[in-house]
Amino acid sequence: MNFRWREGRRGRNGDKKAVDESINLEITIPNHFRCPISLDLMKDPVTLSTGITYDRESIEKWTEAGNQTCPVTNQPLTSVEQIPNHTIRRMIQDWCVANSSYGIDRIPTPRIPLAPFQVTEMLSRFKAATNRGDQDGCLLLVEKIKTLMKESERNRRCIVENGTCAVLSASFESFAASSFEKNVKILEQILASVAWMLPLDSEAQSFLGSPISLRCMEWFLKSGDIMRRRSTVLVLRELVSVDDLYVLAVAEIDGVIEPLIRLIKEPICPASTKASLMVIYYLVSTSSQHKSKFAKMGLVSLLIEILVDSSDRSICEKALAVLDEIFGCEEGRQVAYSHSLTMPVLVKKLIRVSVLATEFAVSAVWKLCKNEIREEGCVLLEALQVGAFQKILLLLQIGCADRTKEKSTELLKLLNSHRGRSECIESVDFKKLVRPF
Structure with missing residues (x-):
């Protein structure tokens, strides 16, 4: 060379x-x-x-x-x-x-990689400091752990594989049980470190999924600290995605809805936005009451705006998944009917985003069209005007999953009965549509 x-x-x-x-x-x-x-x-x-x-x-x-x-x-x-x-x-x-x-730079002297016995020794000291309630001692050790993880991926794996996440999670529950306000520094540092160690092991899940830990995380979500809120929603996403028991536990927290919506309305970073959408998806998937609450708090309009502006495939998929679930309740559908961009945006996302996005978009359009109670069929006419019939026909021709195929076939029948009442336009033509924001 x-x-x-x-x-x-x-x-x-x-x-x-x-x-x-x-x-x-x-x-x-x-x-x-x-x-x-x-x-x-x-x-x-x-x-x-x-x-x-x-x-x-x-x-x-x-x-x-x-x-x-x-x-x-x-x-x-x-x-x-x-x-x-x-x-x-x-x-x-x-x-x-x-x-x-x-122009050849001298290679730096490499750091000696972390050994398992060093991790075990640090965790032993950390447990002792937690038992004493020594917040300063725990802070020093958490900072050391974070520094070592940032040095190399090898160090991070060594730290994770030797049970660090469970020890930190147990400490989080212990300090949270003592006092949120007095122990806020160590609590936020522990949660930030845990967010670097995802996915959680079962022992860590049990500590972080306890009622006192979840109440502390709710308090973090409501606070104005950006990094604290980011770490919290990442951990919550991990919890709700592994067990329905944690979904139900989070759903019982009354004050969690507003800060989750705030994370989408005032995004911190793409990771926190996606995590918040995932937590919301699990909540609305398990509770009709939450579907109604999120709809009344303006989430439908917010997600439609995101779909108009976002080119991130993952965010689009998650936003469509949440909308599909919310349209399962009457309140969610009524908000969708009153928004002028609902149908144009959904039809636009029917094809070309991803297979998953197509599945959710078809299901959302199907729920809106099937459950319309107005005799004039305004939603069906609007769907025809923005090109839904042609796109769904094309989707059936190129192939899709069985459940998507069933809904698409039913949609074609519903739309076909109104085809003579409206002329079709391109679904990407938003020039004459007024955004209500």
């Missing part, structure tokens, strides 16, 4: 009009400095039991893929232990320094 630099020569007197001559300088990396796997300059050389040296990142990817042989010798690895090769590392650093004039 070669590095090439181009260096211009100046005139003898250093005049700006130097002769435009140049030379090609070629630097070759010595073979024993290159990783046998990536063929790049090794940054953290380690030696295996077979005596071959590799870059740590490359050999870790090799072993994590399930390989149990040495890539060079093909001999079975009697041990996966990686011994740092300090001699080669120092030689590489010296070589980098010697060639610094050609």
Whole structure:
């Protein structure tokens, strides 16, 4: 592997009009400095039991893929232990320094990866500090854990695999039971750390899903701190997605609806928006009462606005899923009927977003058309005007899931009965439609 630099020569007197001559300088990396796997300059050389040296990142990817042989010798690895090769590392650093004039940067001395026994020792100290109610001691340890996780993905895995999430979650419940206000600093730091360790193990779920922990997270959602709210909704999404018991527990919290809507109305980041939509989806999927509450609090209009403006496929899928569930109640449908962009947006999302988005969009249109109680069939006429008939016919021709096919077929029958009363326009033509916001 070669590095090439181009260096211009100046005139003898250093005049700006130097002769435009140049030379090609070629630097070759010595073979024993290159990783046998990536063929790049090794940054953290380690030696295996077979005596071959590799870059740590490359050999870790090799072993994590399930390989149990040495890539060079093909001999079975009697041990996966990686011994740092300090001699080669120092030689590489010296070589980098010697060639610094050609733009080669000296590789930094790699940090020693975290070992399981170090994690166990930290967690033991953390448990002791929690039992003493020592908030400052716990804060120092949480900061250390977060710093180690940010250093490398290997450290993060080591921390997660050695039970850190369960220990932190137990501490969260303990400090929450003591006092939200007095322990707010350690509580928010623990939750931020846990958000880095998702998915949660079953023990961590039980601690974070307890009534006192959920009430604390509700309090966090209502607070004005951005990062606190972000961490909370990420953890809540994880809880409600693993067990219906946690969905019911969150649903029993009266004050959780408004802050979830606020996270969508005043987005912090795409991750928090998606997490909030997921929590809302699980809530409205299990409770008709929540469908009505979210509809009355303006969620339908908010989601329609998001679908108009957002190009994020995942957000569109989740927004359509929530709308499909809310349209299962009368209050949700009435809000949809009164919004001038409901049908144009839903029809536009019927095709070209994703298979999942198509499924939810068809179901939402089907619920609005099937459950209309007005004799004049205004919704059906509007659907025809924005091109629903052609799009659903096309969808049936290109193929879709069975349940989507059934609803699409029924929709075609409903729309066909009103085709003579309206002329179709393109569904993407929003020029004459007035947005109510």
